[in-house]
Amino acid sequence: MSEDSIHHIVPKSTYYLIFCALIAGTALTWWVATIDLGPMNNVIMLTLAVTKATLVVLFFMHVKYSNHLTWAVILGAIFWLLIMLGLTMNDYVTRGWLHYG
Amino acid sequence: MSNGAAVAHDAHHNPNLAHHFETMEQQTEASILGMWVFLVTEILFFGGALMAYMVYRSWYPEAFALASSHIAILPGAINTGVLILSSLTMALAVHAAQTGERTKIMFFIVVTMILGAAFLGIKAYEYYEKYEEHFVPGLGLDFIFPEPEYQQTAQIFFSIYFVLTGLHALHMIVGLGIMTWMFIWVKNGTITKDYFAPIEISGLYWHFVDIVWIFLFPLLYLIGRHVHHV
Numbered sequence: 127m128s129e130d131s132i133h134h135i136v137p138k139s140t141y142y143l144i145f146c147a148l149i150a151g152t153a154l155t156w157w158v159a160t161i162d163l164g165p166m167n168n169v170i171m172l173t174l175a176v177t178k179a180t181l182v183v184l185f186f187m188h189v190k191y192s193n194h195l196t197w198a199v200i201l202g203a204i205f206w207l208l209i210m211l212g213l214t215m216n217d218y219v220t221r222g223w224l225h226y227g
Numbered sequence: 228m229s230n231g232a233a234v235a236h237d238a239h240h241n242p243n244l245a246h247h248f249e250t251m252e253q254q255t256e257a258s259i260l261g262m263w264v265f266l267v268t269e270i271l272f273f274g275g276a277l278m279a280y281m282v283y284r285s286w287y288p289e290a291f292a293l294a295s296s297h298i299a300i301l302p303g304a305i306n307t308g309v310l311i312l313s314s315l316t317m318a319l320a321v322h323a324a325q326t327g328e329r330t331k332i333m334f335f336i337v338v339t340m341i342l343g344a345a346f347l348g349i350k351a352y353e354y355y356e357k358y359e360e361h362f363v364p365g366l367g368l369d370f371i372f373p374e375p376e377y378q379q380t381a382q383i384f385f386s387i388y389f390v391l392t393g394l395h396a397l398h399m400i401v402g403l404g405i406m407t408w409m410f411i412w413v414k415n416g417t418i419t420k421d422y423f424a425p426i427e428i429s430g431l432y433w434h435f436v437d438i439v440w441i442f443l444f445p446l447l448y449l450i451g452r453h454v455h456h457v
Contacts, residue, residue, distance in 0.1 A: 152308065159452045186317070203267040207274045
């Protein structure tokens, strides 16, 4: 497994394809931002950003071909990031829900 | 190091293979993993700044949308394209390193650096624009927001704008330094077909900085466009 991942050379055509997808994703993000979709604007914008980031990580950064330890480290980072963002927002967003007195 | 066994060991192996590794493959994998561990700290570092953005945006959504709509999209969009293109040329530099094409590695590193410098140039122009428009909070400058009722809260948005884009630009400058270093290493023959891990992990850093911008572009430039057409 480890030797395969080191010697795996991603074909240039894959890089060109990912580049085109990233540019298309950017254009789509810009276009969607000009249409009023209410709260969905944020959802679509972030979905596109996460998709673009995933393409960069998997192909440009070769993670698709990396070993399981690298995957564990990256998934761990995302998990802890979501704990920070999620639990903090859980506090701030719900503060107005309680009314005392 | 001075005993016979060690000398024999060195003679049999790639001079770039450190003593504590069995093979070049193992060493390369360790370098890649090490770089990823560093990038984890970077993810959480930018995550902290993003956290501030999320909390303040949830408190002042109108001010954030309005302030964001005062930022010109075009330079930001061009910069997004420039960075994505630089990620492509970086990936091609790593590809050339894997196939051992020295001239191509140097060519693609230089193109990547030119694109990185172009990004910083456009960014500097944008900062100057903010200065002209009185959108710079602090530094003893007059912050003047066109809608006076958001004078205070818009400053929070622009403070976060400058912190996030500033930290990102700082990472770009560091990236240019790393690329200069890698160019020298390719030129002086340190990088070989069997020892290209430094190019690979420098690429990881460069792509990471690209990913940060992929999030910053919509979050800073595009959140107010569907409601405000400035």
